[in-house]
Amino acid sequence: MNAPLQNRVALVTGAAKRIGHALAVRLATEGADVVIHYNRSKSEADAAAAEIAKLGRKSIALQADLCSLAEIKHLFQQTAERFGRLDILVNSAANFLPAHVEDTTEKIWDTALDTNLKAPFFCAQAAVPLLKQSHGVIINFADIGGILPWPGYIAHCASKAGVIMLTKCLAKALAPEVRVNAIAPGTITMSGDPSEWEADFIRRAPLHRTGTTDDVADAVAYLVHAKFVTGQVLVLDGGRTL
Ligand SMILES: NC(=O)c1ccc[n+]([C@@H]2O[C@H](COP(=O)([O-])OP(=O)(O)OC[C@H]3O[C@@H](n4cnc5c(N)ncnc54)[C@H](OP(=O)(O)O)[C@@H]3O)[C@@H](O)[C@H]2O)c1
Numbered sequence: 001m002n003a004p005l006q007n008r009v010a011l012v013t014g015a016a017k018r019i020g021h022a023l024a025v026r027l028a029t030e031g032a033d034v035v036i037h038y039n040r041s042k043s044e045a046d047a048a049a050a051e052i053a054k055l056g057r058k059s060i061a062l063q064a065d066l067c068s069l070a071e072i073k074h075l076f077q078q079t080a081e082r083f084g085r086l087d088i089l090v091n092s093a094a095n096f097l098p099a100h101v102e103d104t105t106e107k108i109w110d111t112a113l114d115t116n117l118k119a120p121f122f123c124a125q126a127a128v129p130l131l132k133q134s135h136g137v138i139i140n141f142a143d144i145g146g147i148l149p150w151p152g153y154i155a156h157c158a159s160k161a162g163v164i165m166l167t168k169c170l171a172k173a174l175a176p177e178v179r180v181n182a183i184a185p186g187t188i189t190m191s192g193d194p195s196e197w198e199a200d201f202i203r204r205a206p207l208h209r210t211g212t213t214d215d216v217a218d219a220v221a222y223l224v225h226a227k228f229v230t231g232q233v234l235v236l237d238g239g240r241t242l
Helices: 018-029 042-054 069-083 106-134 154-174 195-204 213-225
Strands: 009-012 033-038 059-063 088-091 137-141 179-185 233-236
Touching: 009 018, 009 069, 018 033, 018 042, 018 088, 018 213, 033 042, 033 069, 042 059, 059 069, 069 106, 088 106, 106 137, 106 154, 137 154, 137 213, 154 179, 179 213, 213 233
Parallel strands: 009 033, 009 088, 033 059, 088 137, 137 179, 179 233
Antiparallel strands: none
16 A cells, blocks of 8 residues: 555644544555544544554543643643654644624634634644754644634634634744644535535535535645645635635
């Protein structure tokens, strides 16, 4: 099997389920050993690590609440102790909190910003010593909500717009050793999500479909290998933002 990422180590945040899980499996399929980060989804994280072990790669599930700087530091210490290196950091963990102007509480604001923006920064900061050694790569997750203003998701949109600027700042700050890019997905179809999200997106997007976790995994694989690309936002939205 073609394994271009053999002997490389990836850490994917929020990798127990959904998009993060698909990315972890793709990176393992390409040969990487993978740290499955999770917060609450322990059984799914353990299952993901077992799935990756079956592919012949090393994997471990590590818990951390990414709203805690101490827990972020511990996550990367454990990664260094276990694997001794880190080549790929994928900041996928996030929340998606709805709130209009009048119902945005301080708690909603802080939870959106802490999880979606502060955590990716401090994960990057904690990963930098290892990533500089390996000439590694960071892939952040923005959202088309960081480009389009959604009045029902103000804190979310602000957090994801912040991820776009964070990506550009980090790309400049960490070059030439570390490349930093972001993916801004539109609606990615996942079981359990409201079907009206899908229908609305299909109606508005020129390609008349939603994305799949494979679409996102393809984009991550591209950015991992794209040696001349840094500071960019890959908008993965079937043309929805045009
Ligand atoms: N799904 C979409 O259509 C879509 C569209 C645009 C952008 N995106 C972006 O793509 C990425 C992945 O999307 P997704 O839908 O797969 O994400 P998700 O299911 O909403 O969240 C992924 C994981 O984030 C983790 N997480 C949340 N708060 C955390 C915290 N305080 N500390 C640590 N982990 C925390 C959770 O882990 P545990 O379950 O272990 O607690 C959760 O499983 C996100 O950044 C999202 O904003 C997704």
